[in-house]
Amino acid sequence: MITLKEVTKFFGSFKVIDSISLNVEKGEFFVILGKSGSGKTTLLRLIAGLEKVSSGKILISNEDVTDLPPSKRDIGMVFQSYALYPNKKVFENLMIALENSEINKKDKEERIIEISKQLEIYHLMDKYPAQLSGGQQQRVAIAKALVKRPKVLLMDEPLSNLDVQLRYSARKLIKKVQKEFNITTIYVTHDSNEALAIADRIGVIDKGRLLQVGIPEDIYNNPLSKEVASLVGNPPMSFVKIDGKIIGVRPDNIIIKDNGTYEGIVSNCEFWGSYYLIYIDFIDNEVKAISKERIKEGSKVKFDFISYKVFSND
Numbered sequence: 295m296i297t298l299k300e301v302t303k304f305f306g307s308f309k310v311i312d313s314i315s316l317n318v319e320k321g322e323f324f325v326i327l328g329k330s331g332s333g334k335t336t337l338l339r340l341i342a343g344l345e346k347v348s349s350g351k352i353l354i355s356n357e358d359v360t361d362l363p364p365s366k367r368d369i370g371m372v373f374q375s376y377a378l379y380p381n382k383k384v385f386e387n388l389m390i391a392l393e394n395s396e397i398n399k400k401d402k403e404e405r406i407i408e409i410s411k412q413l414e415i416y417h418l419m420d421k422y423p424a425q426l427s428g429g430q431q432q433r434v435a436i437a438k439a440l441v442k443r444p445k446v447l448l449m450d451e452p453l454s455n456l457d458v459q460l461r462y463s464a465r466k467l468i469k470k471v472q473k474e475f476n477i478t479t480i481y482v483t484h485d486s487n488e489a490l491a492i493a494d495r496i497g498v499i500d501k502g503r504l505l506q507v508g509i510p511e512d513i514y515n516n517p518l519s520k521e522v523a524s525l526v527g528n529p530p531m532s533f534v535k536i537d538g539k540i541i542g543v544r545p546d547n548i549i550i551k552d553n554g555t556y557e558g559i560v561s562n563c564e565f566w567g568s569y570y571l572i573y574i575d576f577i578d579n580e581v582k583a584i585s586k587e588r589i590k591e592g593s594k595v596k597f598d599f600i601s602y603k604v605f606s607n608d
Protein backbone atom coordinates (compact mmCIF):
# COMPACT_ATOMS: atom_id res chain seq x y z
CA MET A 295 0.00 0.00 0.00
CA ILE A 296 2.86 2.37 0.86
CA THR A 297 6.13 1.36 -0.71
CA LEU A 298 9.47 3.04 -0.24
CA LYS A 299 12.24 2.06 -2.61
CA GLU A 300 15.73 3.02 -1.51
CA VAL A 301 14.54 6.42 -0.33
CA THR A 302 17.47 8.69 0.46
CA LYS A 303 17.51 12.29 1.62
CA PHE A 304 20.41 14.67 1.96
CA PHE A 305 20.30 18.06 3.66
CA GLY A 306 23.40 19.59 2.08
CA SER A 307 26.06 16.91 2.43
CA PHE A 308 24.35 15.37 5.48
CA LYS A 309 22.56 12.09 4.72
CA VAL A 310 19.46 12.18 6.92
CA ILE A 311 17.68 9.19 5.34
CA ASP A 312 19.86 6.38 4.10
CA SER A 313 18.35 4.15 1.41
CA ILE A 314 15.19 3.08 3.21
CA SER A 315 13.05 0.40 1.56
CA LEU A 316 9.79 -0.56 3.17
CA ASN A 317 6.33 -1.98 2.46
CA VAL A 318 3.42 -0.95 4.64
CA GLU A 319 0.30 -3.05 4.03
CA LYS A 320 -3.21 -1.71 3.47
CA GLY A 321 -4.92 -1.04 6.80
CA GLU A 322 -1.73 -1.60 8.72
CA PHE A 323 -0.73 0.46 11.78
CA PHE A 324 2.99 0.87 11.21
CA VAL A 325 5.10 2.62 13.84
CA ILE A 326 8.47 4.19 13.14
CA LEU A 327 10.49 4.15 16.35
CA GLY A 328 13.73 6.03 16.80
CA LYS A 329 15.47 8.44 19.10
CA SER A 330 15.60 12.19 18.63
CA GLY A 331 17.39 13.16 15.42
CA SER A 332 17.22 9.69 13.87
CA GLY A 333 15.28 10.98 10.85
CA LYS A 334 11.69 9.99 11.76
CA THR A 335 10.06 13.32 10.97
CA THR A 336 12.04 13.70 7.76
CA LEU A 337 10.91 10.27 6.60
CA LEU A 338 7.29 11.15 7.30
CA ARG A 339 7.64 14.48 5.50
CA LEU A 340 9.09 12.68 2.49
CA ILE A 341 6.10 10.32 2.39
CA ALA A 342 3.76 13.30 2.73
CA GLY A 343 5.54 15.17 -0.06
CA LEU A 344 6.56 18.05 2.20
CA GLU A 345 10.20 17.25 1.39
CA LYS A 346 11.62 16.04 -1.90
CA VAL A 347 13.60 12.78 -1.96
CA SER A 348 17.23 13.05 -3.07
CA SER A 349 16.88 9.61 -4.66
CA GLY A 350 14.55 6.63 -4.51
CA LYS A 351 10.83 6.18 -5.07
CA ILE A 352 7.62 6.41 -3.04
CA LEU A 353 4.50 4.54 -4.12
CA ILE A 354 1.02 4.76 -2.64
CA SER A 355 -1.42 2.08 -3.82
CA ASN A 356 1.07 1.17 -6.53
CA GLU A 357 1.03 4.71 -7.90
CA ASP A 358 4.39 6.47 -8.07
CA VAL A 359 3.86 9.65 -6.04
CA THR A 360 7.53 10.60 -5.76
CA ASP A 361 7.04 13.79 -7.76
CA LEU A 362 3.47 14.61 -6.70
CA PRO A 363 2.75 17.54 -4.35
CA PRO A 364 1.21 16.73 -0.91
CA SER A 365 -2.31 17.68 -2.04
CA LYS A 366 -2.23 14.99 -4.74
CA ARG A 367 -1.14 12.15 -2.44
CA ASP A 368 -4.44 11.47 -0.64
CA ILE A 369 -2.84 11.69 2.76
CA GLY A 370 -4.05 12.91 6.15
CA MET A 371 -1.52 14.26 8.58
CA VAL A 372 -1.47 14.84 12.33
CA PHE A 373 1.56 16.49 13.82
CA GLN A 374 2.73 17.38 17.31
CA SER A 375 1.29 20.85 17.00
CA TYR A 376 -2.35 20.49 16.15
CA ALA A 377 -2.35 23.10 13.39
CA LEU A 378 -5.91 24.32 14.01
CA TYR A 379 -7.01 27.77 12.89
CA PRO A 380 -7.38 29.69 16.18
CA ASN A 381 -9.97 32.15 14.87
CA LYS A 382 -12.23 29.45 13.40
CA LYS A 383 -14.64 27.28 15.29
CA VAL A 384 -14.19 23.50 15.32
CA PHE A 385 -16.83 23.01 12.64
CA GLU A 386 -15.18 25.60 10.38
CA ASN A 387 -11.78 24.01 10.96
CA LEU A 388 -13.19 20.71 9.72
CA MET A 389 -14.91 22.40 6.76
CA ILE A 390 -11.60 23.96 5.71
CA ALA A 391 -10.08 20.48 5.68
CA LEU A 392 -12.63 19.57 3.01
CA GLU A 393 -12.11 22.77 1.02
CA ASN A 394 -10.57 21.07 -2.00
CA SER A 395 -12.78 18.04 -1.92
CA GLU A 396 -15.27 17.71 -4.74
CA ILE A 397 -18.28 16.55 -2.69
CA ASN A 398 -21.23 18.88 -2.09
CA LYS A 399 -21.87 20.92 1.06
CA LYS A 400 -24.47 18.57 2.48
CA ASP A 401 -22.18 15.55 2.13
CA LYS A 402 -19.35 17.50 3.71
CA GLU A 403 -21.56 18.28 6.71
CA GLU A 404 -22.60 14.66 7.02
CA ARG A 405 -19.01 13.51 7.01
CA ILE A 406 -18.07 16.05 9.65
CA ILE A 407 -20.95 14.92 11.86
CA GLU A 408 -20.01 11.27 11.45
CA ILE A 409 -16.34 11.65 12.30
CA SER A 410 -17.07 14.09 15.14
CA LYS A 411 -19.39 11.59 16.76
CA GLN A 412 -16.76 8.87 16.37
CA LEU A 413 -14.16 11.03 18.05
CA GLU A 414 -16.57 12.41 20.65
CA ILE A 415 -16.13 16.05 19.69
CA TYR A 416 -19.59 16.60 18.22
CA HIS A 417 -20.64 18.73 21.19
CA LEU A 418 -17.65 21.03 20.60
CA MET A 419 -18.52 22.16 17.07
CA ASP A 420 -19.19 25.79 18.10
CA LYS A 421 -16.08 26.23 20.21
CA TYR A 422 -12.83 27.89 19.25
CA PRO A 423 -9.61 25.84 19.64
CA ALA A 424 -8.49 27.93 22.61
CA GLN A 425 -11.66 26.90 24.46
CA LEU A 426 -10.72 23.22 24.19
CA SER A 427 -8.48 21.05 26.34
CA GLY A 428 -5.32 19.59 24.84
CA GLY A 429 -6.97 16.21 24.38
CA GLN A 430 -9.98 17.77 22.65
CA GLN A 431 -7.75 19.80 20.33
CA GLN A 432 -5.85 16.66 19.52
CA ARG A 433 -9.06 14.83 18.61
CA VAL A 434 -10.10 17.76 16.40
CA ALA A 435 -6.73 17.52 14.66
CA ILE A 436 -7.32 13.80 14.08
CA ALA A 437 -10.84 14.53 12.82
CA LYS A 438 -9.37 17.09 10.43
CA ALA A 439 -7.08 14.45 9.02
CA LEU A 440 -9.72 11.72 8.86
CA VAL A 441 -12.63 13.73 7.49
CA LYS A 442 -10.95 13.71 4.10
CA ARG A 443 -11.06 9.89 4.26
CA PRO A 444 -7.47 9.62 3.20
CA LYS A 445 -6.00 6.33 2.07
CA VAL A 446 -3.04 7.08 4.26
CA LEU A 447 -2.70 8.69 7.67
CA LEU A 448 0.66 10.02 8.83
CA MET A 449 1.08 10.88 12.49
CA ASP A 450 4.14 12.49 14.03
CA GLU A 451 4.18 12.10 17.81
CA PRO A 452 0.58 13.31 17.98
CA LEU A 453 0.26 12.55 21.68
CA SER A 454 3.43 14.15 22.94
CA ASN A 455 1.67 17.21 24.35
CA LEU A 456 -0.81 15.19 26.37
CA ASP A 457 -0.52 14.08 29.96
CA VAL A 458 -0.03 10.39 30.64
CA GLN A 459 -3.66 9.46 31.38
CA LEU A 460 -4.91 11.22 28.27
CA ARG A 461 -2.23 9.56 26.16
CA TYR A 462 -3.59 6.14 27.02
CA SER A 463 -7.18 6.97 26.12
CA ALA A 464 -6.14 8.92 23.01
CA ARG A 465 -3.98 6.15 21.59
CA LYS A 466 -6.75 3.63 22.15
CA LEU A 467 -9.13 5.91 20.28
CA ILE A 468 -6.68 6.44 17.40
CA LYS A 469 -6.27 2.70 16.97
CA LYS A 470 -10.03 2.10 17.13
CA VAL A 471 -10.80 4.70 14.44
CA GLN A 472 -7.87 3.60 12.31
CA LYS A 473 -9.08 -0.01 12.29
CA GLU A 474 -12.70 0.97 11.77
CA PHE A 475 -11.88 3.05 8.68
CA ASN A 476 -9.10 0.62 7.64
CA ILE A 477 -6.67 3.48 7.11
CA THR A 478 -3.07 2.65 6.35
CA THR A 479 -1.20 4.49 9.07
CA ILE A 480 2.39 5.43 9.72
CA TYR A 481 2.92 6.70 13.24
CA VAL A 482 6.19 8.17 14.47
CA THR A 483 7.32 8.01 18.07
CA HIS A 484 10.46 7.89 20.23
CA ASP A 485 8.54 6.13 23.02
CA SER A 486 9.22 2.40 22.78
CA ASN A 487 6.39 1.45 25.14
CA GLU A 488 3.96 3.40 22.99
CA ALA A 489 5.31 1.69 19.86
CA LEU A 490 5.04 -1.78 21.40
CA ALA A 491 1.52 -1.04 22.61
CA ILE A 492 -0.08 0.22 19.42
CA ALA A 493 1.84 -1.09 16.42
CA ASP A 494 0.90 -3.89 14.08
CA ARG A 495 4.53 -3.69 13.03
CA ILE A 496 7.43 -1.50 14.07
CA GLY A 497 10.32 -0.17 12.01
CA VAL A 498 13.29 0.88 14.10
CA ILE A 499 15.30 3.75 12.64
CA ASP A 500 18.69 5.07 13.70
CA LYS A 501 20.92 7.60 11.92
CA GLY A 502 18.56 7.50 8.94
CA ARG A 503 18.86 3.73 8.51
CA LEU A 504 16.06 1.26 8.99
CA LEU A 505 17.60 -1.27 11.36
CA GLN A 506 14.80 -3.78 11.83
CA VAL A 507 11.15 -4.28 10.93
CA GLY A 508 8.87 -6.68 12.77
CA ILE A 509 5.87 -7.25 14.98
CA PRO A 510 6.26 -5.78 18.49
CA GLU A 511 6.97 -9.17 20.10
CA ASP A 512 9.78 -9.82 17.63
CA ILE A 513 11.36 -6.42 18.05
CA TYR A 514 11.26 -6.80 21.84
CA ASN A 515 12.32 -10.45 22.14
CA ASN A 516 14.63 -10.80 19.16
CA PRO A 517 16.41 -7.52 18.52
CA LEU A 518 18.94 -8.14 15.76
CA SER A 519 21.45 -5.61 17.00
CA LYS A 520 22.55 -3.79 20.10
CA GLU A 521 21.18 -0.55 18.62
CA VAL A 522 17.67 -1.99 18.32
CA ALA A 523 17.88 -3.67 21.73
CA SER A 524 18.88 -0.43 23.39
CA LEU A 525 15.98 1.48 21.82
CA VAL A 526 13.26 -0.97 22.78
CA GLY A 527 11.99 -1.61 26.29
CA ASN A 528 11.63 0.52 29.38
CA PRO A 529 13.36 -0.04 31.78
CA PRO A 530 16.01 -0.62 29.15
CA MET A 531 18.24 -3.59 28.49
CA SER A 532 21.69 -3.66 30.11
CA PHE A 533 24.77 -4.56 28.11
CA VAL A 534 27.64 -6.33 29.81
CA LYS A 535 30.92 -7.76 28.65
CA ILE A 536 31.49 -11.26 29.94
CA ASP A 537 34.22 -13.57 28.66
CA GLY A 538 34.86 -11.23 25.75
CA LYS A 539 31.24 -11.34 24.62
CA ILE A 540 28.71 -8.52 24.76
CA ILE A 541 25.44 -9.74 26.17
CA GLY A 542 22.17 -7.86 26.52
CA VAL A 543 19.88 -8.66 29.38
CA ARG A 544 16.53 -7.20 30.32
CA PRO A 545 15.96 -6.24 33.97
CA ASP A 546 13.26 -8.87 34.44
CA ASN A 547 15.74 -11.52 33.31
CA ILE A 548 18.14 -10.90 36.18
CA ILE A 549 17.39 -12.70 39.39
CA ILE A 550 18.95 -11.52 42.64
CA LYS A 551 19.62 -14.49 44.93
CA ASP A 552 22.03 -15.47 47.70
CA ASN A 553 23.79 -18.17 45.68
CA GLY A 554 23.96 -16.22 42.39
CA THR A 555 27.00 -16.62 40.12
CA TYR A 556 27.78 -12.92 39.81
CA GLU A 557 28.34 -10.39 42.52
CA GLY A 558 28.04 -6.63 42.48
CA ILE A 559 27.33 -3.53 44.51
CA VAL A 560 23.99 -1.73 44.38
CA SER A 561 24.65 1.81 43.19
CA ASN A 562 21.06 2.99 42.98
CA CYS A 563 17.56 1.81 43.87
CA GLU A 564 14.48 3.37 42.26
CA PHE A 565 10.82 2.73 43.13
CA TRP A 566 8.90 1.96 39.89
CA GLY A 567 5.51 1.16 41.41
CA SER A 568 5.08 -2.59 41.21
CA TYR A 569 8.84 -3.18 41.64
CA TYR A 570 12.17 -1.54 42.42
CA LEU A 571 14.76 -1.00 39.70
CA ILE A 572 18.16 -1.92 41.07
CA TYR A 573 21.36 -0.64 39.46
CA ILE A 574 24.24 -3.01 40.13
CA ASP A 575 27.91 -2.24 39.50
CA PHE A 576 30.07 -5.25 38.81
CA ILE A 577 33.53 -5.48 37.26
CA ASP A 578 33.41 -2.81 34.51
CA ASN A 579 29.69 -3.19 33.97
CA GLU A 580 26.40 -1.90 35.23
CA VAL A 581 23.25 -3.97 35.07
CA LYS A 582 19.69 -3.12 35.95
CA ALA A 583 17.60 -5.71 37.75
CA ILE A 584 14.13 -5.64 39.21
CA SER A 585 13.39 -6.52 42.78
CA LYS A 586 10.22 -6.81 44.84
CA GLU A 587 12.04 -5.25 47.79
CA ARG A 588 14.03 -2.09 48.28
CA ILE A 589 17.76 -2.79 48.44
CA LYS A 590 20.05 -0.29 50.11
CA GLU A 591 22.65 1.50 48.00
CA GLY A 592 26.09 0.11 48.77
CA SER A 593 24.78 -3.41 49.51
CA LYS A 594 26.53 -6.41 48.03
CA VAL A 595 24.18 -8.61 45.97
CA LYS A 596 24.55 -11.86 44.06
CA PHE A 597 22.59 -12.52 40.90
CA ASP A 598 22.13 -14.74 37.86
CA PHE A 599 20.91 -14.16 34.32
CA ILE A 600 17.74 -16.11 33.49
CA SER A 601 18.14 -15.39 29.80
CA TYR A 602 20.13 -13.00 27.67
CA LYS A 603 21.07 -12.21 24.11
CA VAL A 604 24.57 -12.30 22.73
CA PHE A 605 25.59 -9.40 20.52
CA SER A 606 28.82 -9.61 18.66
CA ASN A 607 29.13 -5.89 18.12
CA ASP A 608 30.83 -3.90 20.87
Ligand SMILES: Nc1ncnc2c1ncn2[C@@H]1O[C@H](COP(=O)(O)OP(=O)(O)OP(=O)(O)O)[C@@H](O)[C@H]1O
Nearest residue numbers: 305306310328329330331332333334335336337484
Ligand atom coordinates in the same frame (compact mmCIF):
# COMPACT_ATOMS: atom_id res chain seq x y z
N1 LIG B 1 15.55 21.24 6.92
C1 LIG B 1 16.65 20.70 7.46
N2 LIG B 1 17.88 21.12 7.10
C2 LIG B 1 18.99 20.55 7.61
N3 LIG B 1 18.99 19.53 8.52
C3 LIG B 1 17.80 19.08 8.91
C4 LIG B 1 16.56 19.61 8.41
N4 LIG B 1 15.53 18.94 8.99
C5 LIG B 1 16.11 18.02 9.80
N5 LIG B 1 17.45 18.08 9.77
C6 LIG B 1 18.39 17.23 10.51
O1 LIG B 1 18.11 15.90 10.15
C7 LIG B 1 18.23 15.03 11.26
C8 LIG B 1 16.92 14.26 11.45
O2 LIG B 1 15.90 15.16 11.82
P1 LIG B 1 14.41 14.67 12.08
O3 LIG B 1 13.61 15.87 12.49
O4 LIG B 1 13.94 13.90 10.92
O5 LIG B 1 14.63 13.70 13.31
P2 LIG B 1 13.57 13.06 14.31
O6 LIG B 1 13.97 11.64 14.45
O7 LIG B 1 12.19 13.34 13.86
O8 LIG B 1 13.88 13.83 15.63
P3 LIG B 1 12.87 14.34 16.81
O9 LIG B 1 12.33 13.11 17.47
O10 LIG B 1 13.81 15.12 17.69
O11 LIG B 1 11.82 15.18 16.15
C9 LIG B 1 18.59 15.91 12.44
O12 LIG B 1 19.98 15.82 12.64
C10 LIG B 1 18.18 17.27 12.00
O13 LIG B 1 19.00 18.25 12.61
